[in-house]
Amino acid sequence: MSGLIALVGSGEYLPEMAAIERRLLNGGDRYVQIPTAAAQESAERLNYWIELGRQAAVRLGVTPVTVAPTTREEANDPELAKALDDASLIYLSGGNPTFLADTLRDTVVWEAIVAAHERGASIAGCSAGAMIMGAWIPSLRNRDSMGHRGLGLLPQLSIIPHFDRFVPKLGTSLAKLAIRPPEGIEVVGIDELTALVGTSASMTVMGKGTVVCLSESPPRRLREGEMLEL
Numbered sequence: 001m002s003g004l005i006a007l008v009g010s011g012e013y014l015p016e017m018a019a020i021e022r023r024l025l026n027g028g029d030r031y032v033q034i035p036t037a038a039a040q041e042s043a044e045r046l047n048y049w050i051e052l053g054r055q056a057a058v059r060l061g062v063t064p065v066t067v068a069p070t071t072r073e074e075a076n077d078p079e080l081a082k083a084l085d086d087a088s089l090i091y092l093s094g095g096n097p098t099f100l101a102d103t104l105r106d107t108v109v110w111e112a113i114v115a116a117h118e119r120g121a122s123i124a125g126c127s128a129g130a131m132i133m134g135a136w137i138p139s140l141r142n143r144d145s146m147g148h149r150g151l152g153l154l155p156q157l158s159i160i161p162h163f164d165r166f167v168p169k170l171g172t173s174l175a176k177l178a179i180r181p182p183e184g185i186e187v188v189g190i191d192e193l194t195a196l197v198g199t200s201a202s203m204t205v206m207g208k209g210t211v212v213c214l215s216e217s218p219p220r221r222l223r224e225g226e227m228l229e230l
Contacts, residue, residue: 003089003122005154006197007133009161009190009209012093012126013049013056020195020206021089022060024122028088029062034113036103037095037128039070046070049093062088067109075107084112087121092129094161098148101132105151114153123153124195127161134158136185154200156186156230163189164209187214188228196228203228 004024011017013033025031033053038045050066057064067083069075084090090113092100104110117123123133131137134157137148150158160166166189190196191209198204205211205222213220213228222228 001120002118002199003120004197005117005133005199005203006122006124006195007130007154007157007159007161007188007190007203008124008126008195009130009163009207010094010127010192010194011207012091012124012129013052014193015059016193017195017207018056018059020197021056021091021124023197023206024089024124025060025062026088026122028121030065030086030088031057031060031062032065032067032084032087032090033057034067034069034090034092034129035095036069036075037093037097037100039068039103040096040099045095049095053091053093069103069107069109072103072107075104075109078108081108081112084109084116084121087116089122089124090116092123092125092132094127094129097128097131097137097150100128101137101148101151104132110151117153130159130161130190134185136182138187154230156184158185158187160187160189160214162192163212164191185215186230188212189214198227201230203230 035049054064135155189212194207194209196203
């Protein structure tokens with residue numbers, strides 16, 4: 001039976017999000033953290049996410065495990081993939097979603113992530129990590145771009161993280177116009193310190209903010225405890 005999936009708008013590894021991470025661990029004790037999305041920024045930034053993830057695991061009383069491929073060659077290393085075998089929770093943190101998707105796509109590490117999830121491990125993505133879970137990654141910085149192909153764990157969705165920070169620049173209606181998903185894909189905006197948690201069939205809002213279903217007309221806003229059917 002597959003584990004849970006969490007799409008997080010922001011806040012990976014922060015104390016405010018510990019309750020969500022504890023739910024995703026579901027009694028397990030191997031917390032695998034994948035900081036690959038930040039690999040292009042600097043070694044210091046990559047190490048920042050590794051240390052933040054380690055601190056989160058320690059607070060939760062579980063074992064931190066870092067899997068940090070920075071290239072496709074590393075993501076095809078069977079030894080790295082083995083570290084995912086006994087994962088309880090696999091967490092992909094923030095950075096560049098296009099780089100993250102292209103680094104993991106069709107690699108043994110991504111195959112190991114999916115296999116672990118199918119065996120019952122939860123998988124979470126925050127910001128860039130959430131964006132790659134959908135079929136399509138919207139381009140939020142270059143609105144002339146048609147976006148980028150995601151990894152499709154949730155093929156019916158496209159995810160916009162940090163939505164409450166993004167909307168003041170455009171407004172909800174303009175945000176809807178600025179994002180052009182392929183036909184049949186639902187776009188959801190997830191606020192900071194907020195997550196959608198569930199399965200490929202339905203997900204529930206957790207955290208302090210809201211989730212906006214931008215593909216609906218008018219856009220529908222979901223609050224903590226409300227459910228999105230997929």
